[in-house]
Amino acid sequence: MLAYIEKGAGEPVVFIHGAVSDCRTWAEQLEFFSAMNYRAVSYSRRFHRPNAEFKPGAAKYSRALHVSDLVGFLRTLDLGKAHLVGHSYGASIALMTALEHPELVGGLVLGEPSPFPALLHTESNRRLLLEQKTGFDEASRLARDGQKEEAVRRFLHIVVGVDVFPLLPEERRAVALENADALEPMLETYYESPSVNAERLKTVRVPTLLVTGELSPRLARLGNEAISRLLPDSRISVLRCASHGLQMENPEGFNRMIFNFLAAHPLSTRQSEKSDYSAV
Numbered sequence: 001m002l003a004y005i006e007k008g009a010g011e012p013v014v015f016i017h018g019a020v021s022d023c024r025t026w027a028e029q030l031e032f033f034s035a036m037n038y039r040a041v042s043y044s045r046r047f048h049r050p051n052a053e054f055k056p057g058a059a060k061y062s063r064a065l066h067v068s069d070l071v072g073f074l075r076t077l078d079l080g081k082a083h084l085v086g087h088s089y090g091a092s093i094a095l096m097t098a099l100e101h102p103e104l105v106g107g108l109v110l111g112e113p114s115p116f117p118a119l120l121h122t123e124s125n126r127r128l129l130l131e132q133k134t135g136f137d138e139a140s141r142l143a144r145d146g147q148k149e150e151a152v153r154r155f156l157h158i159v160v161g162v163d164v165f166p167l168l169p170e171e172r173r174a175v176a177l178e179n180a181d182a183l184e185p186m187l188e189t190y191y192e193s194p195s196v197n198a199e200r201l202k203t204v205r206v207p208t209l210l211v212t213g214e215l216s217p218r219l220a221r222l223g224n225e226a227i228s229r230l231l232p233d234s235r236i237s238v239l240r241c242a243s244h245g246l247q248m249e250n251p252e253g254f255n256r257m258i259f260n261f262l263a264a265h266p267l268s269t270r271q272s273e274k275s276d277y278s279a280v
Contacts, residue, residue: 005030019186067096071104110208111254214242
């Protein structure tokens with residue numbers, strides 16, 4: 001059972017959140033895209049609120065698990081082909097879903113997917129990955145020690161590039177802390193993605209927009225560039241006045257950028273009825 005929020009009718013657009021987050025992350029996108037005649041769906045990934053939190057002995061937190069969950073979710077909603085819009089870890093899940101189940105994906109928007117080490121093989125890139133992993137190891141240690149807020153703060157500092165946690169609106173901080181229990185199990189498998197390699201990415205024919213924040217850390221930009229070089233039908237757009245937070249830091253610019261991309265790559269699907277908060 002995965003909780004989700006759905007608004008509007010029209011071509012389906014499914015939003016996939018990143019780490020220490022859940023379906024609430026996309027509230028502004030649901031409002032915008034439903035008003036623009038899309039069926040906008042934001043779901044909470046397994047172990048993220050309001051779903052049951054991660055417990056020792058639960059299924060391994062992995063991209064493969066979340067891809068399987070997303071595939072089941074799409075099929076349960078009977079969407080046919082859908083546009084997938086993912087952020088960070090959610091963007092990596094969207095890309096892997098298009099790679100493994102292209103019949104379900106009509107368009108991809110990837111907001112700085114969490115890195116795939118197999119695509120970042122230069123010495124300088126490996127150094128950046130090692131620096132990131134060292135910081136993540138510290139975040140994991142803090143989480144194990146029960147220092148939930150400090151673990152989230154450390155993690156966000158690394159991925160955004162600045163100590164952003166104290167600057168977040170109260171509701172954003174609350175969402176991050178409510179999903180902090182998923183941080184350590186996610187980081188344990190963070191760099192595992194054996195199905196993603198250069199040769200396989202070259203086979204993906206789904207129109208793809210990669211979004212890079214103007215202020216994002218260098219590793220995020222390099223990851224987008226590596227993916228874009230391999231995908232046959234892709235391009236990169238830079239979101240002004242935003243770092244890795246993208247849709248949360250510049251929602252108006254993000255929404256317009258994604259709307260223009262989706263409008264240029266329409267789907268042929270049945271119209272859908274409006275609904276509200278549900279679960280499958």
